[in-house]
Amino acid sequence: MEVEQNSETKWEAKVSTVLKEASADQIWGFYGDFFNFHKWFPGLASCYGVHGAYGEPGCIRYCGGFSIKSEDGEDSVSWSKEKLTAVDPIHRSLTYEIVDCNIGFKSYESTVKITPSGSDAESGCRIDWSIKVDPVKGWVLEDLVKKFEAGLDRAARRMEEALTNPEE
Numbered sequence: 001m002e003v004e005q006n007s008e009t010k011w012e013a014k015v016s017t018v019l020k021e022a023s024a025d026q027i028w029g030f031y032g033d034f035f036n037f038h039k040w041f042p043g044l045a046s047c048y049g050v051h052g053a054y055g056e057p058g059c060i061r062y063c064g065g066f067s068i069k070s071e072d073g074e075d076s077v078s079w080s081k082e083k084l085t086a087v088d089p090i091h092r093s094l095t096y097e098i099v100d101c102n103i104g105f106k107s108y109e110s111t112v113k114i115t116p117s118g119s120d121a122e123s124g125c126r127i128d129w130s131i132k133v134d135p136v137k138g139w140v141l142e143d144l145v146k147k148f149e150a151g152l153d154r155a156a157r158r159m160e161e162a163l164t165n166p167e168e
Helices: 024-032 034-039 141-164
Strands: 002-004 011-019 044-051 060-065 078-088 093-101 108-116 125-133
Touching: 011 141, 024 034, 024 108, 024 125, 024 141, 034 044, 034 060, 125 141
Parallel strands: none
Antiparallel strands: 002 011, 011 125, 044 060, 060 078, 078 093, 093 108, 108 125
């Protein structure tokens, strides 16, 4: 975990995880499915397209769930609308920004990059999730990063499990 916290500038952090049983290309397939990330990410009950062409820069997805408390209170659904701003399938990276939400983010941009971690393209991969956000009222960056770390680890394990034990 890399963390930079300064109350006057944006918070920046990067969380990472390594998978031993899934290739970068296999995991990229899950991330490339931009409108269906709820299938993998814990605490995300729904995710679907609300604007634009599926998987193309400029498209917007709606994400709703309970992983981050909403500004409306603990019992209400937290949600965000996220705009895909860049996709590079060759280098397996994508960047998105939150354009509207009820979870306190005034400015938020993330980049996900998936790279091989072994000596060949089929022997595991690494997922790096970089975050740049304005400081969030009521949060400490380290606590936010812990949420992202836990979410990434659980999502990665779900993806790996889906690949190693596919449903019949």
